Amino acid sequence: MTRDDSIVECTGVRYSYLSPADDSPVLRDLDLSVTRGAIVALVGPSGSGKSTLLRLLGCLDRADAGEVRVSGVDTTTASARRRGKLRRHRVGYVRQNPADNLIDHMTVEQHFDMAVAMSRSRVKPRRLLEQLGLAALASHRPRQLSGGEQQRVAIGFAALGRSDLLLLDEPTGQLDHRVGEQVLDTLETLRDSGLTIMVSTHDPLTAQRADLTHRLNEGRVTR
Numbered sequence: 562m563t564r565d566d567s568i569v570e571c572t573g574v575r576y577s578y579l580s581p582a583d584d585s586p587v588l589r590d591l592d593l594s595v596t597r598g599a600i601v602a603l604v605g606p607s608g609s610g611k612s613t614l615l616r617l618l619g620c621l622d623r624a625d626a627g628e629v630r631v632s633g634v635d636t637t638t639a640s641a642r643r644r645g646k647l648r649r650h651r652v653g654y655v656r657q658n659p660a661d662n663l664i665d666h667m668t669v670e671q672h673f674d675m676a677v678a679m680s681r682s683r684v685k686p687r688r689l690l691e692q693l694g695l696a697a698l699a700s701h702r703p704r705q706l707s708g709g710e711q712q713r714v715a716i717g718f719a720a721l722g723r724s725d726l727l728l729l730d731e732p733t734g735q736l737d738h739r740v741g742e743q744v745l746d747t748l749e750t751l752r753d754s755g756l757t758i759m760v761s762t763h764d765p766l767t768a769q770r771a772d773l774t775h776r777l778n779e780g781r782v783t784r
């Protein structure tokens with residue numbers, strides 16, 4: 562595989578929440594390569610660093626050492642401006658609690674319109690609402706939606722205008738099996754439209770439906 566096939570390339574990544582000199586960092590010597598156009602599940606014990614890795618890939622935090630290359634940009638050394646551009650146009654991030662991704666007073670359609678305006682993309686928000694089976698909810702506000710509907714809206718909102726990578730922290734963690742399946746259908750639709758999707762999960766169904774699984778243990782990818 563060449564670098565061009567990869568959407569994510571991590572090499573020798575180290576990260577501590579305390580200080581770069583911490584002898585027990587959360588991530589240590591982490592290497593990972595992810596090719597375009599797959600759903601990738603990140604699995605591993607609680608505390609192994611799955612969410613931390615997603616935060617580095619989503620430019621919410623910056624690695625202490627090593628290379629975290631996303632869409633060809635080394636996010637460890639990139640300027641704040643470059644990282645901001647990456648987040649606006651290429652990489653979306655969905656938090657675990659669906660409501661935390663949405664704005665109380667805005668309807669579903671207004672969320673999608675705002676995402677397009679912010680990314681200055683040419684994507685048609687109405688078309689994505691239809692593709693994701695959310696058109697009937699267009700005029701609803703987050704409080705009028707179930708947890709699963711909120712999660713699907715949050716996923717569409719994060720994906721809109723982002724061309725490369727969607728990162729999700731435990732997207733099915735709070736949902737029952739049937740609704741979890743609907744969220745996974747949404748992810749498959751987005752993968753088929755060209756996005757690469759990385760999901761941290763403890764849910765066997767999510768891991769089973771992913772195209773690839775990477776296991777984290779004590780801050781490293783072990784397979």
Ligand SMILES: Nc1ncnc2c1ncn2[C@@H]1O[C@H](COP(=O)(O)OP(=O)(O)OP(=O)(O)O)[C@@H](O)[C@H]1O
Nearest residue numbers: 578587605606607608609610611612613614761763
């Ligand atoms: N904001 C923070 N400040 C300090 N330590 C943190 C912070 N967030 C996470 N940690 C620690 O970092 C380690 C890795 O946490 P992380 O949330 O990345 O693990 P995880 O594999 O996603 O766990 P889970 O499966 O339970 O969500 C844990 O020891 C956790 O206590």
